[in-house]
Amino acid sequence: MKTQKVSEVLSLFPLTARINAEKQLCIGDCNVVNLAREFGTPLYLFDEFTIRHQCHEFKTEFSKYYPGTQVIYASKAFLNRSLVLLLHEEGLGLDAVSAGEISIMNSVNFPLDKVYFHGNNKTSAELSMALDLRVGHIVADNLQDISTLDKLAGERKIKQDILLRLTPNVDPHTHQYTTTGILDSKFGLPIVTGQAEEAVKQAMTSPNLNLVGLHFHLGSPIFETEPYEIAMEIVLHFAREMKQLYNFHLEKLSIGGGFAVPYTAGTTAMSISGYAANIADKLNSLIAETGLARPELIIEPGRSLVARAGVALYQVGTIKEIPGVRKYVALDGGMNDNIRPALYGARYEALVANKALEDAKEETVTLVGKMCESGDIIIKDISLPQLVPGDIIAVPVCGAYSIPMWNNYNASLKPAIIMLKEGNARLIQRRENYHDLLNLDII
Ligand SMILES: *Cc1c(COP(=O)(O)O)cnc(C)c1O
Numbered sequence: 001m002k003t004q005k006v007s008e009v010l011s012l013f014p015l016t017a018r019i020n021a022e023k024q025l026c027i028g029d030c031n032v033v034n035l036a037r038e039f040g041t042p043l044y045l046f047d048e049f050t051i052r053h054q055c056h057e058f059k060t061e062f063s064k065y066y067p068g069t070q071v072i073y074a075s076k077a078f079l080n081r082s083l084v085l086l087l088h089e090e091g092l093g094l095d096a097v098s099a100g101e102i103s104i105m106n107s108v109n110f111p112l113d114k115v116y117f118h119g120n121n122k123t124s125a126e127l128s129m130a131l132d133l134r135v136g137h138i139v140a141d142n143l144q145d146i147s148t149l150d151k152l153a154g155e156r157k158i159k160q161d162i163l164l165r166l167t168p169n170v171d172p173h174t175h176q177y178t179t180t181g182i183l184d185s186k187f188g189l190p191i192v193t194g195q196a197e198e199a200v201k202q203a204m205t206s207p208n209l210n211l212v213g214l215h216f217h218l219g220s221p222i223f224e225t226e227p228y229e230i231a232m233e234i235v236l237h238f239a240r241e242m243k244q245l246y247n248f249h250l251e252k253l254s255i256g257g258g259f260a261v262p263y264t265a266g267t268t269a270m271s272i273s274g275y276a277a278n279i280a281d282k283l284n285s286l287i288a289e290t291g292l293a294r295p296e297l298i299i300e301p302g303r304s305l306v307a308r309a310g311v312a313l314y315q316v317g318t319i320k321e322i323p324g325v326r327k328y329v330a331l332d333g334g335m336n337d338n339i340r341p342a343l344y345g346a347r348y349e350a351l352v353a354n355k356a357l358e359d360a361k362e363e364t365v366t367l368v369g370k371m372c373e374s375g376d377i378i379i380k381d382i383s384l385p386q387l388v389p390g391d392i393i394a395v396p397v398c399g400a401y402s403i404p405m406w407n408n409y410n411a412s413l414k415p416a417i418i419m420l421k422e423g424n425a426r427l428i429q430r431r432e433n434y435h436d437l438l439n440l441d442i443i
Helices: 006-010 032-039 048-065 081-089 099-107 124-132 143-155 195-204 226-246 272-290 340-344 434-438
Strands: 025-027 043-047 070-074 093-096 115-117 137-140 160-167 209-215 252-254 296-299 310-322 326-331 362-368 377-385 392-395 416-421 424-429
Touching: 025 032, 032 043, 032 310, 032 392, 032 416, 032 424, 043 048, 048 070, 048 081, 048 272, 048 296, 048 416, 081 099, 081 424, 093 099, 099 115, 099 124, 124 143, 137 143, 143 160, 143 195, 143 209, 160 195, 195 209, 195 226, 209 226, 209 296, 226 252, 226 272, 272 296, 340 377
Parallel strands: 043 416, 070 093, 070 296, 093 115, 115 137, 137 160, 160 209, 209 252, 252 296, 326 362
Antiparallel strands: 043 310, 310 326, 310 392, 362 377, 416 424
């Protein structure tokens, strides 16, 4: 395992991250070692500046190349009420994939007309709630969705705007668990089988539905723009055909999320500007080629909006060396707060927040959690300065898809989350306590 320089790893951390004169990690003008002491570990922290910066980049870069692009944050990456309020200030809309997510958004009066409701198995109860709360757009995933929604909307005398989720059969070359746009997927209406056309026909003749657009989401992360370009070509050609056959007008084209971010030193991802330029170029030429009216472009970044802003902090506990085999360093969290390494082999870097030395003598260790599973590994074989109990480990790029998958395995307590801004740390989710573990349990 090659030695990573502190500066290389530091570049994965939030934009405000720096190392102070005492060789300690600081984020948002807060000393991370002090935060670990004050709030305890494991601790998840977010840098407000980085989140706002990403919102701004997506809005300005895409609008520069394709004016009017709408940025809709895929909230399943990380949903928290303080974050919802922040994103509302930044002018973003939100994606929801369950009534639970919608109820969280509604609890802080987020304007639900800016919400897109996705999901491959929305229940009647969820669809009813979405209609009653006047959720702006519902993305129908299958024919059942269309018929249920038409009936429920009719009962309420509502004409509901919908999009159809299509599977254009494009492979974005990600992990099979995060690939969604191929034919053999539980998501969406396949074009090649004729089911997508069937859905357009059904939606266009549903009296209580207003079919305004088409959507696809290919998977995540996608490191190049070619899959988006191929999918847009397929979907725009499909839209032209549907216009001829059923007088369908493509007002909105939603190309999903999936924009990549680097998790490890030495990995690079395309800039937001790069994605925007290539996608807009292709879309503009497809509009010219098909003669379709210019649709509104909708992008749905999840990971790329929050991943880099989030950092996980742990404290080193026991250290076990098996001579000639491996050195295990156990942290006070694990697969209960970040299941991604166990679930799909996600790879991370780390810094020792209390001694981020460029020239320390390093050794290869495996960082494990404290859960009763041998697969409870946070980082296998990482080169770090010699660790001692009490050291604080900071893992970057933990802002997306870790927190929503938190669990209470081994009756572990879910960590606290703080938001950092200009030297202030604000608690946005308190740490669980033992009382919380008993909340739902009935004797
Ligand atoms: C998950 C998801 C996204 C976001 O994907 P990221 O990789 O986090 O950007 C966008 N759209 C839909 C429909 C999704 O399910």
